[in-house]
Amino acid sequence: MRISKVVSNIQESPTLAITARVNQLKAQGKDIIGFGAGEPDFDTPDDIKEAAVKAIKDGKTKYTPVGGIVELKQAVCDVVNTEYGMQTAPANVIVSCGAKHSLYNLFLTLFEAGDEVILPAPYWVSYPPMLEIAGATPVIIDTRTTGLKLTADQVKEAITPRTRGIIINSPSNPTGMVFDKKELIKIAEICIEHDMLIVSDDIYNKIIFSGSEFFSLASIGPEVAERTFIIKGASKTFYMTGWRIGYCIGNKDVIAAMSRLQSQSTSNPTSFAQYGALQSLTGDQSIVGVRAKIFEERRNLMVSKIREVPGFSIIPPEGAFYCFPSVAGQIDRFGSATKLASFLLDKAQVAVVPGIDFGADDYVRFSFATSEANIIKGLDRIKEALTQG
Numbered sequence: 001m002r003i004s005k006v007v008s009n010i011q012e013s014p015t016l017a018i019t020a021r022v023n024q025l026k027a028q029g030k031d032i033i034g035f036g037a038g039e040p041d042f043d044t045p046d047d048i049k050e051a052a053v054k055a056i057k058d059g060k061t062k063y064t065p066v067g068g069i070v071e072l073k074q075a076v077c078d079v080v081n082t083e084y085g086m087q088t089a090p091a092n093v094i095v096s097c098g099a100k101h102s103l104y105n106l107f108l109t110l111f112e113a114g115d116e117v118i119l120p121a122p123y124w125v126s127y128p129p130m131l132e133i134a135g136a137t138p139v140i141i142d143t144r145t146t147g148l149k150l151t152a153d154q155v156k157e158a159i160t161p162r163t164r165g166i167i168i169n170s171p172s173n174p175t176g177m178v179f180d181k182k183e184l185i186k187i188a189e190i191c192i193e194h195d196m197l198i199v200s201d202d203i204y205n206k207i208i209f210s211g212s213e214f215f216s217l218a219s220i221g222p223e224v225a226e227r228t229f230i231i232k233g234a235s236k237t238f239y240m241t242g243w244r245i246g247y248c249i250g251n252k253d254v255i256a257a258m259s260r261l262q263s264q265s266t267s268n269p270t271s272f273a274q275y276g277a278l279q280s281l282t283g284d285q286s287i288v289g290v291r292a293k294i295f296e297e298r299r300n301l302m303v304s305k306i307r308e309v310p311g312f313s314i315i316p317p318e319g320a321f322y323c324f325p326s327v328a329g330q331i332d333r334f335g336s337a338t339k340l341a342s343f344l345l346d347k348a349q350v351a352v353v354p355g356i357d358f359g360a361d362d363y364v365r366f367s368f369a370t371s372e373a374n375i376i377k378g379l380d381r382i383k384e385a386l387t388q389g
């Protein structure tokens with residue numbers, strides 16, 4: 001059967017594919033340690049589950065407004081108004097089926113053929129295909145030579161008359177880097193000068209480690225905020241990946257256009273999931289900090305274990321739940337990080353995600369959304385497999 005050109009060019013999300021492969025091997029009885037997962041291993045807090053169950057029992061099981069229930073939009077506004085010093089109202093917010101869906105709606109609404117969008121690499125795997133579906137061209141800035149952090153000079157160099165926007169993801173998936181405030185302010189000035197839109201994917205901003213500070217471009221002031229689209233979601237902050245709730249906050253005309261698009265695809269995100277998400281934003285937040293500390297302890301452990309592996313080197317992540325070591329010291333032997341990852345799965349029974357789909361083919365991604373016992377066991381196996389040969 002003929003498959004359309006747009007869809008023929010789309011590959012399956014490599015991170016989801018790794019997770020599926022690990023689950024398949026586990027089902028065959030193999031003792032696999034999976035470092036592939038892009039989701040927290042913590043369960044959704046009980047108060048959130050109870051709010052969703054209550055919503056079902058109360059009959060909140062019908063269509064909601066396309067862009068989400070107004071109480072949830074207001075709760076999102078309250079968060080960004082307090083944390084970023086913005087002045088948003090529900091008309092500035094759309095609730096979608098996960099942040100991925102928010103980004104998809106946003107890219108299709110903002111970008112089209114002929115537009116260039118600056119994307120720092122390493123990048124989250126889904127940005128390039130989503131931009132391409134919109135017809136736009138990702139213009140990749142390689143940050144491997146600048147400590148995995150984007151600089152304003154790099155942005156300046158990448159600008160052409162076709163540049164329409166830039167994507168900022170801090171803390172970053174896959175690097176865990178938190179972009180510096182000073183550099184972000186300079187980047188914002190460039191965006192104003194060249195009339196560029198900013199997509200600020202802040203989905204990991206509640207998982208920040210000691211010594212680092214999250215800074216959102218939108219908090220610089222109204223001139224930047226009005227060209228910025230903030231992406232947030234329930235998945236990573238509240239351990240709700242399966243609930244599929246994400247948000248975009250920005251210019252109300254663009255949000256209304258996204259809502260029209262959403263009305264012709266998914267309609268509203270699941271009604272009772274929205275009530276769970278409402279509870280996540282309005283209930284007790286203390287668990288978020290407690291779990292961020294647990295991630296930090298795991299980060300410390302994983303970084304020290306990675307440093308024991310021959311040929312691996314790492315800049316410690318400052319947030320999110322990924323380590324992204326360079327495996328350049330093993331490339332001569334294996335030929336590529338992808339082949340190294342296959343070797344590790346076969347020989348050490350450890351799953352990692354090769355860097356190629358993140359735009360860094362001499363790196364691999366480890367998720368530390370798993371127990372300390374798994375981190376020790378998995379990295380000991382890797383060290384042994386690579387030492388023995």
Ligand SMILES: Cc1ncc(COP(=O)(O)O)c(C=O)c1O
Binds near residue numbers: 099100124203233236
């Ligand atoms: C940087 C980034 N943005 C957005 C998402 C999408 O999250 P979700 O669709 O689960 O809300 C992810 C998930 O892996 C991510 O890593």
